[in-house]
Amino acid sequence: MIDAAVSDFPQHLHQRGNLPKEERVALKALCDNKNIIIKPADKGGAVVILDYVYYRSELLAQLSDSNGYRKLSFDPTSKFQLRLKNLLDIACTHGWITDTQREGLYVKHPHWPIVKSDHDLTALNRKRVRFGHRRNRNLKELLSPTDPVSKYETPTRLNKLGVFKCGNCTMCNSLIVGDKFFHPHTGKPYTIKQRLTCTSQNVVYIIKCPCGLLYCGKTCRQLRERISMHRSTIRAALDPKPRRETKQDISKQPVAQHWLSAKHPASAFKCMPIDCIQDSLRGGNTDRRLLQREAFWTYELNCVAQKGLNSSLTLNCFL
Numbered sequence: 001m002i003d004a005a006v007s008d009f010p011q012h013l014h015q016r017g018n019l020p021k022e023e024r025v026a027l028k029a030l031c032d033n034k035n036i037i038i039k040p041a042d043k044g045g046a047v048v049i050l051d052y053v054y055y056r057s058e059l060l061a062q063l064s065d066s067n068g069y070r071k072l073s074f075d076p077t078s079k080f081q082l083r084l085k086n087l088l089d090i091a092c093t094h095g096w097i098t099d100t101q102r103e104g105l106y107v108k109h110p111h112w113p114i115v116k117s118d119h120d121l122t123a124l125n126r127k128r129v130r131f132g133h134r135r136n137r138n139l140k141e142l143l144s145p146t147d148p149v150s151k152y153e154t155p156t157r158l159n160k161l162g163v164f165k166c167g168n169c170t171m172c173n174s175l176i177v178g179d180k181f182f183h184p185h186t187g188k189p190y191t192i193k194q195r196l197t198c199t200s201q202n203v204v205y206i207i208k209c210p211c212g213l214l215y216c217g218k219t220c221r222q223l224r225e226r227i228s229m230h231r232s233t234i235r236a237a238l239d240p241k242p243r244r245e246t247k248q249d250i251s252k253q254p255v256a257q258h259w260l261s262a263k264h265p266a267s268a269f270k271c272m273p274i275d276c277i278q279d280s281l282r283g284g285n286t287d288r289r290l291l292q293r294e295a296f297w298t299y300e301l302n303c304v305a306q307k308g309l310n311s312s313l314t315l316n317c318f319l
């Protein structure tokens with residue numbers, strides 16, 4: 001009956017909190033402030049603010065105390081589950097607890113909370129999923145994420161952001177450097193929020209041709225390997241010698257074809273990394289997130305032909 005009555009729930013799943021924009025921005029700034037960390041207090045509903053350097057050194061000091069902590073070589077969850085089951089069985093046989101109590105105390109799926117937080121696995125477990133109302137996160141939850149990722153950056157990473165030559169490869173010359181780039185049609189400026197070089201991995205990049213058209217692509221390998229591949233497709237397309245028909249003719253790729261039809265010289269090839277996916281400390285599908293960023297930028301920068309050099313926009317990475 002409940003399932004039938006809540007058929008309109010999905011419409012209301014994404015509700016924003018009731019904070020105005022300025023307050024959300026202010027909270028985010030507090031959250032991202034690298035000098036402090038905000039945590040729920042051990043007891044009571046309070047929130048505490050600590051100096052991050054102090055917090056981190058205290059945390060590491062406690063963890064390195066071998067009297068209290070030990071680094072695990074394997075996940076002992078199922079071992080504990082079995083031991084708990086044996087104990088509960090004994091207690092039940094002796095009549096210390098009832099069958100119902102045993103059922104309640106035994107955890108059948110100790111990994112379920114982890115599985116639940118995994119996006120792809122949840123889809124496999126639809127039967128267990130129910131729609132429900134969820135309140136928005138409160139101040140304490142907004143200010144104290146379990147994993148304070150914004151604090152992790154090492155001081156070297158805090159150096160200047162933007163695109164830089166690695167200074168050590170032949171692809172450096174094809175790189176457009178700087179800390180911003182512009183929309184090819186509207187001129188809107190975009191700031192680069194990471195530090196990117198020819199050796200960056202998991203990047204989204206743009207190729208800019210002399211007539212101002214953009215191609216947007218991504219690579220999970222080092223950017224310079226991808227640049228090298230693009231340059232060889234262009235050389236193959238511009239090369240007037242007839243080639244053997246191979247299974248995959250690299251000169252047919254859109255960038256190479258444009259270079260040929262617009263008579264651009266091979267040396268005019270310019271490329272700029274614009275976005276980068278950091279490997280998440282908590283797992284997650286980096287490839288998929290990279291595809292999503294690529295699709296976002298392809299759309300945002302209007303890169304699909306005829307206004308750009310991409311042949312199409314692929315959105316199934318969002319499904």
Ligand SMILES: [Zn+2]
Binds near residue numbers: 166169
């Ligand atoms: Zn380089």
Ligand SMILES: [Zn+2]
Binds near residue numbers: 209212258262264
């Ligand atoms: Zn062109």
